[in-house]
Amino acid sequence: MADSGTVISDGMAEVLRRLHLDAPGDPASAWARVLGAEGVALTLLVGAERTPEPMWCHPELSARFEELQFTLGEGPAPDAIRTGSPVLEPDLDRVRPERWPALLSAAAKLGVHGVCCFPLGIGAIRVGVLTVLCDGKRGMGAQQCADAGALAAALTSAFLGGDARRDGDGSALGVPEPASGLHRPAVHQATGMISVQLGVSMQEALLRLRAHAYGSERPLGEVAQDVVARRLRFHDDLTDDFDDDFDDDGSGPHSPDGGKG
Amino acid sequence: MIDMARERRLAEIFVEVADSLVDDFDVIDLLQRLSTRCVELLDVSAAGILLADAYGELQIIAASDEHTRLLELFALQQDQGPCVECYRTGNVRTNIDLTRPETTVAWPRFAARARETGYVATHAIPLRLRNRVVGALNLFQTTPQRLGDDDIALARALADVATIAILQQRTLEQSHVENSQLETALSSRILIEQVKGVLAERWNTSVDDAFAAFRSYARARHLRLSEFAKQIVSGGFDTADIPPPARDRTGDHHG
Numbered sequence: 472m473a474d475s476g477t478v479i480s481d482g483m484a485e486v487l488r489r490l491h492l493d494a495p496g497d498p499a500s501a502w503a504r505v506l507g508a509e510g511v512a513l514t515l516l517v518g519a520e521r522t523p524e525p526m527w528c529h530p531e532l533s534a535r536f537e538e539l540q541f542t543l544g545e546g547p548a549p550d551a552i553r554t555g556s557p558v559l560e561p562d563l564d565r566v567r568p569e570r571w572p573a574l575l576s577a578a579a580k581l582g583v584h585g586v587c588c589f590p591l592g593i594g595a596i597r598v599g600v601l602t603v604l605c606d607g608k609r610g611m612g613a614q615q616c617a618d619a620g621a622l623a624a625a626l627t628s629a630f631l632g633g634d635a636r637r638d639g640d641g642s643a644l645g646v647p648e649p650a651s652g653l654h655r656p657a658v659h660q661a662t663g664m665i666s667v668q669l670g671v672s673m674q675e676a677l678l679r680l681r682a683h684a685y686g687s688e689r690p691l692g693e694v695a696q697d698v699v700a701r702r703l704r705f706h707d708d709l710t711d712d713f714d715d716d717f718d719d720d721g722s723g724p725h726s727p728d729g730g731k732g
Numbered sequence: 733m734i735d736m737a738r739e740r741r742l743a744e745i746f747v748e749v750a751d752s753l754v755d756d757f758d759v760i761d762l763l764q765r766l767s768t769r770c771v772e773l774l775d776v777s778a779a780g781i782l783l784a785d786a787y788g789e790l791q792i793i794a795a796s797d798e799h800t801r802l803l804e805l806f807a808l809q810q811d812q813g814p815c816v817e818c819y820r821t822g823n824v825r826t827n828i829d830l831t832r833p834e835t836t837v838a839w840p841r842f843a844a845r846a847r848e849t850g851y852v853a854t855h856a857i858p859l860r861l862r863n864r865v866v867g868a869l870n871l872f873q874t875t876p877q878r879l880g881d882d883d884i885a886l887a888r889a890l891a892d893v894a895t896i897a898i899l900q901q902r903t904l905e906q907s908h909v910e911n912s913q914l915e916t917a918l919s920s921r922i923l924i925e926q927v928k929g930v931l932a933e934r935w936n937t938s939v940d941d942a943f944a945a946f947r948s949y950a951r952a953r954h955l956r957l958s959e960f961a962k963q964i965v966s967g968g969f970d971t972a973d974i975p976p977p978a979r980d981r982t983g984d985h986h987g
Binding site: 478479554555556557592593594595596617620621623624654655656657659660661662663664665666667668673699 | 785786788791792800803804807810915916919922923924925926927928929930931932933934939961962965966
């Protein structure tokens with residue numbers, strides 16, 4: 472194993488380079504191949520109700536297992552969504568029966584022996600879940616875990632506003648890669664502030680922040696710092712986001728009373 | 733005498749950590765306490781613990797103080813800085829003089845930002861898990877005195893404690909679970925940043941003050957920071973119950 476933590480395989484690096492959400496076809500088969508998995512499914516949470524919708528599944532077995540988990544409302548994917556943590560059960564025979572009482576026997580009938588689920592999301596934001604089916608005997612190696620985790624992170628980034636990759640190194644649009652400012656504490660702090668300013672979900676707040684950065688052609692982290700320093704507020708207007716020009720000394724909290732105009 | 737006191741303090745810290753590990757503990761809070769202890773014991777100005785994410789990029793998980801300026805300095809270490817090097821090579825990097833031109837050449841943005849924040853020296857100690865490096869402990873000093881061999885040994889011990897804490901969140905059976913522990917810790921960290929923003933906006937305070945109020949409320953009631961943060965974000969907790977940070981002028985318009 473590599474000495475420093477998790478290193479993505481060349482195969483996965485290639486997959487991530489080519490990742491385009493609106494590309495034709497079902498990318499899940501390529502993901503399954505690179506991960507050496509029995510199957511891969513991506514389920515997104517859509518609408519205000521956060522309804523799970525399978526988006527890409529390969530092969531058919533994956534689609535059926537996905538349907539099973541969400542119909543029964545139990546299993547590693549619902550758990551991963553609820554907790555925001557990966558749920559890794561590469562050998563379902565070793566899972567306590569009471570954990571998923573209905574799912575386990577149904578999974579065995581389907582021929583699913585091991586499952587690893589990686590949530591898509593950032594902090595309180597939940598986007599969906601990546602379910603990887605694995606051979607119960609071989610399990611899931613560190614390399615596969617690293618690859619699947621990186622894929623989930625890239626997809627999260629892509630679904631939360633995609634092309635924000637511009638900020639850093641100006642690489643091509645639509646190529647979700649790590650970073651894109653999402654490692655900056657200020658981005659998450661600003662997201663929380665905007666969610667209160669607009670009375671919207673954390674997810675929408677982040678999208679609005681990114682849209683603003685995109686629209687004003689500024690790096691996400693820089694816009695976020697303006698929000699945190701209260702040089703920029705978001706207003707719930709039909710018009711675009713609105714800049715409040717407070718005195719720009721950048722130090723100390725301003726307490727303008729006009730927050731909720 | 734000083735060394736005796738320090739050894740006793742170290743022993744106390746190990747006991748404190750061991751006590752925390754028995755239950756379903758709050759990893760972020762524990763790592764923050766540990767960072768504070770690093771500052772005390774090693775006589776440095778600031779300490780932070782960084783973990784590698786799924787891409788192998790370092791993310792800050794806890795720091796001795798939560799000032800955004802310090803957090804941003806840790807956040808800069810994506811592609812440059814002593815922690816990146818320490819993570820890649822697995823070697824301890826100590827007594828790095830931030831004022832020397834070599835340092836600026838090696839890590840221009842990091843060195844400039846660190847000096848702006850008032851630091852003149854920095855150290856990075858790997859967080860090791862068997863043959864893997866999973867992150868780094870990063871120390872900063874505002875004064876130029878050197879860390880000696882004893883200090884470095886102590887810093888390594890504290891880094892090991894941090895690694896153990898991260899991996900002890902639940903029982904470990906298989907090695908791949910370790911990766912998910914790291915991911916979970918990072919995700920909790922981001923959730924806490926989001927909550928800082930929510931509270932700062934509701935109370936019209938700085939995010940730093942909002943966090944201080946949030947944390948003291950959680951600690952006094954033995955709430956796990958990440959669980960508590962989750963409740964606040966989901967609307968399951970009325971934040972009007974938390975005493976807002978004291979300010980010289982009242983700016984709170986919650987409730």
